[in-house]
Amino acid sequence: MMKLKELPRVASVEVRIIGIGGAGCSSLNRLAETVSSGASMLGIDTGSATAHLSDSVEALPIGNGFGSGGNPETAVDLFNEYESSVIDFIDGADVVILLAGLGRGTGSGLAPEIARLTRDSGALTIAAVNMPFEFEGRFRNQSAARAHELLESSTDAVMTMCNDDLLAGGAMGGSLNDAFVNADMNIAAAVHAVTLALESSPERSISVQDSLSNAGESAVVSGASTGLHAGSNAVQQAFASTSNDFVGARSAVVHVEGGIGLSLGQVAEAVAKVREEIGLDAAVHVSSERLIGMGQEINVTIVLAGIGSELPSEDKFTPIIPVQRETAITPMVSVFDTPAPRRTRGPVLLPTG
Ligand SMILES: Nc1nc2c(ncn2[C@@H]2O[C@H](COP(=O)(O)OP(=O)(O)OP(=O)(O)O)[C@@H](O)[C@H]2O)c(=O)[nH]1
Ligand SMILES: [Mg+2]
Structure with missing residues (x-):
């Protein structure tokens, strides 16, 4: 798959x-293969996932590759002697983003541990996590909830994606693997939106870092649409994909992607709809990207931070200045494989046994 063109970074923020x-490494591969960011990437696993990382991703295999047996405590025990490798990797970072699927051993055990290390280093620490499908059972869901709680107290913001939301409203007709590919795409899109905002300009970078600092509960929603009012319809679809209420969120990072015909008016329409959903007080950071091969579709990814926080945003009236990124100099694929709506999902084959 062809990468997006390397774009000049204005801000000197180190991400x-x-x-x-397994899930964290899979989402990281997705990100590494589809978007180009200045961020260095590291994949960590107690199982075999580090053997399948993209070339541009550093690998830190933990233990003997036999995994954690699904036990977070085993993963933490195995990790102890590797702590210094992670401390070396995050040395000098301004922002660290952690990706993991919660509910089993490695992600649930190590994400909070690594968050503690990154926060101690002084870096803004953001986790982007998948919560398990309900059908994965009570044990995994409880384990994921515990890990999520630990992450809330050890990070600045936890961007949470519920796997069940990925199925909501989707056309039924796919495999469990399709569902996980979808989850990876959503995580990658969210991280892309945040890194773009962080790397766009020094002023915006500082403003986004302020918005995410100690933001607490966060969430990511995405939607896609075509036709008249595609911008606003994609946002409407994004908010309709979850039953959560985001009124009062402290900030939103909004990323709008479209084909070469994407207009500023469509971006503005999408942003107006976001404001309608979350209220006028939130700081809203917007970026947009034109991608060849995207056709008529518009994809919108919205990262909402500080949900339900009493804290007023520091800069609630941040002007909305879309960053126009022309990525159409050479033919490129978008961060999404096909122009098909991302929320068309198939049935999940329930695991047996
Ligand atoms: N995004 C994504 N999520 C996945 C994938 N596979 C599993 N998951 C989800 O992530 C959760 C954790 O699974 P893994 O990442 O495989 O587990 P792990 O963290 O490697 O833990 P152990 O294998 O038990 O050490 C699961 O409960 C699923 O909900 C994947 O390929 N992508
Ligand atoms: Mg694993």
């Missing part, structure tokens, strides 16, 4: 991204 466990 490092760490994928943890």
